[in-house]
Amino acid sequence: MTVTLFIPCFVDLLYPQVGISMVRILEKLGHKVDFPEQLTCCGQPAFNSGCWDEARGLAEPVLTRLRNADVVVIASGSCGAMLKVFYPQLFAGTHHESAAKALSAKCYEFSDFLVTKLGVTDVGASFPAKVTYHDGCHGLRELHIKDAPRALLSRVRGLELVEMQEEVCCGFGGTFAVKFPMISTAMGEVKCSQALATGAEYIVSSDSSCLMHVQGLIDRQGLKLKTIHLAEVLAS
């Protein structure tokens, strides 16, 4: 099938390897990947800041461009939640409402797509390391994805998965991280200390935005931890 890949702005600019890994995995599984180059951002920063008009401004081209896609795979749980859960709210009562609902129905976060839609858990990856998995909150609580990434990790050769004490937010939260930097930092420290307590070498996640925040703290504080996106692990 033809998979339309939605690459959020920060993956494009900061973490291209995440998108590249996804393309390689999908192609390896025999699918054709389509990347709509003109789509850059889902509009979540404006949406979360209360600027719904501006969010709609960025979201409308997304609705239009993805209208004819068979399935849309989003390279982030958070942006995935934006398309799948929040677009229908954003466009409720507008003439785009039905388009938003139609798009929502065919959107998948990457790990969810592999496991739920394709029924694939083993992509032939090998990653000999002890890792812990961080659930991005939007993926976990808006998209209700918890088992899919773990099922994928369980089939990676050499990989040992250890769980953290609880599913707690890393403290990123988009503009929250700069509007309330010290609260955000404290939350990130709690996350890092829980990850350190597992003895894992890597924090794996399906959200590069969470990892950007956590890695920023790790680098500043010189912690013995590394971050890596799930897709990069699966492409190894």
Added chain:
Amino acid sequence: MSAPVQQFKSQADVVSRDLRHREFIQTALNNYAVVRDKNRNAFRNYPAARQAAAETKWEAIHHLDRHLEQLATRLEARGTHVHWASTGEQARDIILDIIRRKNARSIIKSKAMTSEEIHLNEALEREGFEVVESDLGEFIVQLRKETPYHIVFPAMHLRRGEIRDLFNRELNSGSTEDPEELTMVARRVLRQKYIQADIGFTGANFAIAETGMISITENEGNARLTAALPKTMVTLLGIEKVLPRLEDLALFLPLLATSGTGQPLTCYNTLYGGPRRPAEPDGPEEYHVVLLDNRRTQILADPEQRDALHCIRCGACLNVCPIFRNVGGHTYGTTYSGPIGSVITPHLRGLQEWKHLSYSSSLCGACTETCPVKIDLAHHLLQNRRNATQQKPSWPWKIGFKLMNFVFKRPALYWFVPKLGRIGQALHPIVKGTRLDPAYAWTRSRETPRIARQTFREWWRGRG
């Protein structure tokens, strides 16, 4: 910036860096989470129980007018005086009037967040009445002249040493810091207060429309004593506390206990319908119930957030909230803290002045996930942000997003973004970490990610 947001930000900065506070609160709440989960798992079907609770509260609120009239009629039929207060001021006046008419001097209180909401203690003390909080946690924070830290655990921020010093200073209790001995000190002091008090004042957890009863949940027995010994009893409750039927409590009592304290059922779950009846040996001669609106009808008028009135004040959303856990209860500066406080305070006290609480959230959704009556808390924070911006745009952000839209919607302009980004990043070290750093809010505590040498788009085009 207005005062509440400044106060919030500066206090949050201090408390969130206080590692002792962080560790102390996390430990207490982790212990709570263990027993909460154990008791949720004891339900035959917890998701169904939650759904039933949400449906029941929906029904209660959907016919709130009918349920309130029924409640009042049934209470009055048994000789209870029912009062209606549109505002906190009206409620204070009603209560003061009762106290004056009874020539009362002293009031013993059991826990009531509604009384915090209308600043009742201050009003009563100003008029020269003695007011004593009887819940141990409330008693402690009253002695410290503080507000409750948490709606269910008012003194959870204090260590035993601090309570020892407080009790020794205020009650001459000596050097003991054993929790049991400290509790017994409070028990002895308060025993006399119950016996002497002219008025027993309580809050309420539920009000049963069908039978005209007020339901009070507690562990210590202080509300039971407050309702047993004084000659006059007064209960203050928000109009949203109503439940349609008596048997609804078979669900709500265990649900509240499980979410509130992690117990299967709290120690005393008591229903009061009226004053002492002729054949009964004791109890108050007069019973007054004050129904408080205080802008709850504002929340009711917003169908999108009406479910915030389903709240049973269990505190579960506070307990899981990473913001609450890091900034602590006092930082909010509100009666109701945590996610539910951030949702309803803008309705109760003004959107513009309190919108910062809705912005101070990573939107992680742990609150929505844990809420036993399924209030859509995290999404309500988003709606508050939207409403605040619609009412009064924040121009720097709005212009920023408009500019971003202008660039991000035009591939020819977006092409420059990584190029400019790389130049900016090369120059960044000059100001990095200083106040001139435009990214200071980030770089103060975190390293910045690097713009990739080749973006995804550049890679994609390169494949041909």
Added chain:
Amino acid sequence: MSAKDDILARVREALRVPAPRPGDHGDGATAHADTPPSHKAREYLPPAAESFDEQVAQFSANATALRAGFHVCNGQDELLRRLTELRDAESWKRVASHASSLTDAACAALRLPVLKTDAGYDVHALETCDVGITGCDALVAQTGSVLVTTRSAGGRALSILPPHHVVLARKDQLVRDLPAAFELLKRNYGSDYPSMISFITGPSRTGDIERILVLGAHGPKRLTIFLV
């Protein structure tokens, strides 16, 4: 207009626009039908035992977990023997109680000064009693709760003021769960409810100091239940 009219008018105005029924937050629960959700409570509440013996065992396990004492007595003789043992172990000097067949026999057997609350009492005298002995309306197996009312337990204070609360229950008073307890209240009292109804689930407790459990915060430190 009165404040009552004001509030009800605001409520009615607000309710002109209905709110959507509570949705599903993705946990698999679906909306209930038109019967009140609480009428299906047994489908989701914690399970309750079916047979009498199982209910006794469940109540006993709950009472132990709650740190309440629970004893099944085969007949009145055993009850009186156990009560006198308790009297001696705790050196009771004054007993408070109320009139009923079970409590009257118990008080007589204890051979101590008894304060009966039925016709009114002096609160200071009640405060000096070592134990309050009451009947009850029901014991709830599912939760380990004792259901008391002003009528079955000698008023409001007797079951809360003395440091030890002793409950005497008949075997036919054991009910299965909370829904059954509320049915019983409706059946027994109908429209003429006592002014106070209380579910007592374990002795008084607090965790307000460092979340450490302390018994006997304001109410009884000890709760002992005899099933006769």
